[in-house]
Structures are given as structure tokens and as C-alpha cells.
Amino acid sequence: MKITLMRAAACLALFGSAFAHAQTYPTKTITMIVPFAAGGPTDTVARLVAQSMGNKLKQQIIIENVGGAGGTIGAARVAKAAPDGYTLFLHHIGHSTAPSLYRKLSYNAQTDFEPIGLVTDVPMTIVARKDFPAKDIKEFLSYVKANKDKVTYANAGVGSASHLCGMLLMTAMGTDLTTVPYKGTGPAMNDLLGGQVDIMCDQTTNTTSQIKSGKIKAYAVTTKTRLANMPDLPTLNESGLPGFEVAVWHGLYAPKGTPKQIVDTLAGALQTALKDPNVKTRFADLGTEPVAEKRATPEALRAHVKAEIERWSPIISKAGVYAD
Ligand code: ASP
Numbered sequence: 220m221k222i223t224l225m226r227a228a229a230c231l232a233l234f235g236s237a238f239a240h241a242q243t244y245p246t247k248t249i250t251m252i253v254p255f256a257a258g259g260p261t262d263t264v265a266r267l268v269a270q271s272m273g274n275k276l277k278q279q280i281i282i283e284n285v286g287g288a289g290g291t292i293g294a295a296r297v298a299k300a301a302p303d304g305y306t307l308f309l310h311h312i313g314h315s316t317a318p319s320l321y322r323k324l325s326y327n328a329q330t331d332f333e334p335i336g337l338v339t340d341v342p343m344t345i346v347a348r349k350d351f352p353a354k355d356i357k358e359f360l361s362y363v364k365a366n367k368d369k370v371t372y373a374n375a376g377v378g379s380a381s382h383l384c385g386m387l388l389m390t391a392m393g394t395d396l397t398t399v400p401y402k403g404t405g406p407a408m409n410d411l412l413g414g415q416v417d418i419m420c421d422q423t424t425n426t427t428s429q430i431k432s433g434k435i436k437a438y439a440v441t442t443k444t445r446l447a448n449m450p451d452l453p454t455l456n457e458s459g460l461p462g463f464e465v466a467v468w469h470g471l472y473a474p475k476g477t478p479k480q481i482v483d484t485l486a487g488a489l490q491t492a493l494k495d496p497n498v499k500t501r502f503a504d505l506g507t508e509p510v511a512e513k514r515a516t517p518e519a520l521r522a523h524v525k526a527e528i529e530r531w532s533p534i535i536s537k538a539g540v541y542a543d
Contacts, residue, residue, distance in 0.1 A: 244304055244481050245278040251307040252300075254293025255375055256286040256403030260341065260422035264469055265309040267501050268338060271492035276484070280307070286402030289378030289542070291317050291324060298326035302476035304485070308332065311341075311469045315527030317378045319535040321542050328528065332472040333482050334520035336489045340466045341422040341507045343384050343441040344452070348414045349434060356438040356458040363418070364394050372396045373407035373419040377542035380467040381407070384420035384441060386538060391460045411435055422467050423449075423506030441465040448506050468527075470520045482517055490515045 253265045262284060269280035285293035290313040300306035318328050345359070353359035363370050374381035381404050389395055399416050401407040404425055410416045412434055420441065430437040430449065439455045440446055443464050455463040471489055473482060492498055493509035502508050513519060 244484060245276055247278065247305065249273070249276070249278060249280045249305050249307060250283050251280050251309055252283050252285050252293050252297050254285055254287075254290035254308075254310055254313075255379070256401070256405045257282075257284045258405030259375070259403035259408070260405075260425035260467075261309065261311055261469065262403065262405060263424045263505065264339060264341070264502075267498050268309070268471070268489065268492050271495040271498050272485070272488040274495075275488040275491045284403070287376065289313055289317065289320070289376035289382060291321060291378060294328070295325045297472065297474055298331040300474045302333070302474040302478075304473065304477055304481035306474060307335070307485070308472040308474075309338070309469060310472070311467045312380055312383065312527065313378045314470065314472075315524055316383060316531045316535060318528055319532045320378045320540060323543065329521075329524055331475045333475055333477045334517045334524065335471040335473060335482060335485045336515035336517065337510045337520050337523060338469040338471055338489070338493070338515070339502060339507050339509055340468045341424050341505075342446055343380065343420050343422055343465050343467060344426045344430065344449075345388070345418070345420050345438045345441070345455070346411065346426050346430065347418045347436045347438065348411050348416070349436060350414065351417060351436055353436075353438070356453055356455070359438045360392060360459060363396070364392060367394045367396055370396055371417045372398045373404070373411060373416040374398055374400055375403050375407065376400045377540070379404075380465070381419060381421050384465050386540060387463065387465060388420060388455075388460075390538060391455075391463055408435075420465075427504070427506050446506050448503070468523065470524065472520075486516055 251269045253262050255261045265282055273280040285296050290310055297308040314328050353362040372385050374385055404421045411419055429435045439458055440452050443456050490512050493515055
């Protein structure tokens, strides 16, 4: 009897503390790791979403940029972080390509993370320094082919979206270019603006304002259809590279083992952020939109990561691109 009572008391205490935890989270500032440099497109998406989620959760969410190696350095950091809801991770399509591209990864992209939800699918644009000689996409493709030994292509390292887009572009054109890797396309954009590097393929969340203010040249978009906010920009699909299509999906994660109540709280805050008029307007200005609510869920992101790993694996092994 005494033992039973003690057990019951212990159970109550345990249940009580779990309940209190669920009731009080979050009690302090949350850190959202972005695996690319500040000022780039993933960083821009993360900052908008973090601010709105923070309002909903009544706690600040700060961004920590851990760039390098196409996002894998940041991912490795999150995989080892405490699963207490105070470390989050906003990454993009690269999370699903890294397992095929890197010979050695210190983490498992599926089993070391708790998916929270998808965030947005961002189109990419082919851009160049302002004084790049080609006047349209047709001239761009023939100029790049004819000058393949001197044209430089900026990217954010193996496995980044800019690397993938470049890989697909070079394969479609049958041309290899010299690539210049950065810790993110924020710093790559600075060099494109300064004319130190020639061309890049990057998310509209980084390129739209520079294109609209005429500081860089834009040649094409990577989506199957043209963009509402830049309707004059042709698609690659209609410009001699039929079937060319890349959109950069972004997902939000926590480290594996983060309690389900916390993951659910975060998914709810993400869904609220994606309906926030300020987030929607800023996304629209940047050429993108939030995903539908049913995709901003742990189940949808878990299934998406698995499907994307399976989709990219044969494409990458056929291309024969690997990194150590
Ligand atoms: N757009 C970059 C990429 O190529 C990453 C970034 O800086 O956000 O993946």
C-alpha cells in the first residue's frame, strides 16, 4: 500500500512537471540557427518568420548564422544541441541533398531532427553583375558557353541551392564553369554588386530588390511559369532549357528528442506567423508566399524531407558530384 502510494505520488510529480513545462514554454530567448551568412535569402526568410513566431510565443527568437559547407556546419551544430525547444533550425532544400553530396556527414538529416513544418517555396533567378555583356537570356547562354574559362559562378558551397541550380544549369548547357564558394549568397551578392564575380543563381528573397533597383542584371527565373512580381523575366523553361525547374523549399526543425508538446507549440506559432499580414506582404515583395497551413506541420515536413532525399539521390549520383 505504502509503495503504491509512493508510486502514485512519484507519477503525479512527473506528470505535474511535464504539465508545468508544457504550460510555461518558452520561458527564455530562443535561438534559430541559419546555416548561411547574414543578409542572404535564407537569413531573410528566417528573420521574418522568427520575429512573428516570437510575437506569438511572447519570447524573442534570435538568429545565429552558422554558415559554411553548403549548410552542413549549421546542421551539425543543431543535431548536437539540447532538445529543449531553445534551439531551432531553418534550412532549405540543401538539407535533403547533403546526404547524397557529402561522403561524410556527422549527422543524419532525417533521424537527428524533429521537423516542425515547411515555410515557403522560393523561386530562383539567374543574375549577373551589372556590366555583364549579355543583354538577354539567349545571349547569356551563348556568352557563358563561349567564355566558359573566364566566367565565374558564385555559390554558397556544395549542397547549397545556388550550387544545385548551377549544377543543373551547367549540365543543361553542357558547360563547366569556375565556381566561387561563399558562406552564403549574402556575401556573394556583395561581390556580384562589386563586380568581383560574374554570375549567380539565387533565391528571389535575395535578388528581387537588387534586380528592381537595376544594381544587377536578371536573365531568367527557374520556375516553370513566370513570376507575378517580375512578369517580364522569362523562364529558363521557355528559353531553350525545356524542363528546367528549381524552387527552394524551406523547413523549420528542432533537434531530435524535443518534446512533442514543444514541437506542437512551435508548429502552431509557425502557422500563425505564415498568416501574419506583415510576413505575407514581405514574402510577396520578395517574390514568394507562405506554404498552405497543412504543409506547415511536422508530418508534412517529415514526409517532404524523406521524399526529397529519395528524389535527389539518383540525380546527384548520376552527376557524380561529391564533397568531403
Ligand atoms: N541562397 C543560398 C544558397 O545558395 C543560401 C543563403 O545564403 O541563404 O543556398
